[in-house]
Amino acid sequence: MVIKDEKYYRFLDEAVKRSENGEVWSSIAASYVQLFGEYITKSAMRHRAQDYARSKFKKQNQLSTKSSITTTSGPNTYVQYNADGTVEESRFVDCEEDVIHDPSKLLNALGYDTTKWELITYRVSKWEGGVGGKELKAVQYKVKPKTGISPVDILIAVKEAFKEDITPFLFTQPKYIEGLNNDKLMEIAPIELHIGKMSNKIETGENYDLNIAQKRFYDIFEDIYHKQEIEKCGRCVVIIGSDFFNSESDNCTTKDKIPQENDSRYIKLFREGIKMYTKALLTLRGMFNNVDVMLCAGNHARAMETFLYMALEQRFVDDSTINFIENYRLTQVYTFGKCAIFYNHGDANLNKTIKSIPAEFAEIWGTHPYRELHLGHLHKEVTVDEDGGMITRRIGSPCATDAWHYSNRFIGAIKKHQIFIWDKNTGLKDLYYITIKED
Helix, strand or coil, X not given: CCCCCHHHHHHHHHHHHHHHCCCXXXXXXXXXXXXXXXXXXXXXXXXXXXXXXXXHHHHHHHXXXXXXXXXXXXXXXXXXXXXXXXXXXXXXXXXXXXXXXXXXXXXXXXXXXCCCEEEEEEEEEEEECCHHHCXXXXXXXXXXXXXXXXXXXXXXXXXXXXXXXXXXXXXXXXCCCCCCEEEEEEEECCCCCCECECECHHHHCCCECHHHHHHHHHHHHHHHHHHHXXXXXEEEEEEEECCCECCCCCCECCCCCCECCECCCHHHHHHHHXXXXXXXXXXXXXXXXXXEEEEECCCCCHHHHXXXXXXXXXXXXXXXXXXXXXXXXXXXXXXXXXXXXXECCCCCCHHHHHHHHHHHCHHHXXXXXXXXXEECCCCCCEXXXXXXXXXXXXXXXXXXXXXXXXXXXXXXXXXXXXXXXXXXXXXXXXXXXXXXCCC
């Protein structure tokens, strides 16, 4: 058994930093085996390092904040760190009367960062045991770390991303496409990339991480550029979301809170996602007369994708070519001439989704005869039906199979992305496949 000494904990510190810099856990686990001679799986390595980092953070938070308020010893004082990350404590505090009636002020007075911790329960009584018999507040409380996205962290990530000199993809510089036809539209459906997802070839038959996802994103837009050289569409619509990210900040899916295997921390993924789509939009600006952008959030990272969309909207707020459509509904519609293209991630009841479209968009339905509903979610292409005047399609995904999908036998789908060419008067004219080359 490995001795948990200074060398051991120093390695765990380094492991967390290596992961934040993009190194996969299988590689870190291999370093552990080489250094300590004890076999460990990549999942065990990740859990061990992240548990240590959380424990260290909690202790540092306590040590660094207690000195900011006046406390003294007294009967029944204690602190308890629980396995679920909560902290229970009894302390004596010198604070104003109004503080104890405001949970947010009290949490701050107790020395906790309110953006990272929340108060679960607390009880306050008075105690005359301080210096000179001064009356203090005896506080028994329980706090837990927040697992949601920190607004402060998000703002920092946005600022860091936009401080960089982000330029269009190299394959377009300095060339611009001329002779565009404003009666033609290129639809770039949501790219279900699941950035952050981790897959190891030994377990699933294919590798996948942030670097591979970024390369596939680049390859998709290079193919789009070459297709546009031929089609010369005047307008483009880009749909962002539909599981572009693999999970929320807690490494779980949005609604069902299913744990996900990620290769990087959420702030790094968010920052890289901003840079990826900024480069893509800067590239598209030189390829079309107008670029419209819409949000269609998925079920894996709905909040992350919404914040991504808002950040990008601010980046291009004064752009004369790129237009963000400010609508955050889970079902969207984009109109072009006589065409209506509806979007939904596709994780809800399919029959109800299809049947609800004419009711929700009655006016558009009645005036646009060429209608399609585009969904994602299943990571495979499916032409569901042409029923009631609307074609329903599920779009493929360029991401790899992870361990969960492999063990449940969701395998074999071709890694691809689709783009659609529309004519404003005659509907869909072409469907173009971008097949992903295996890495």
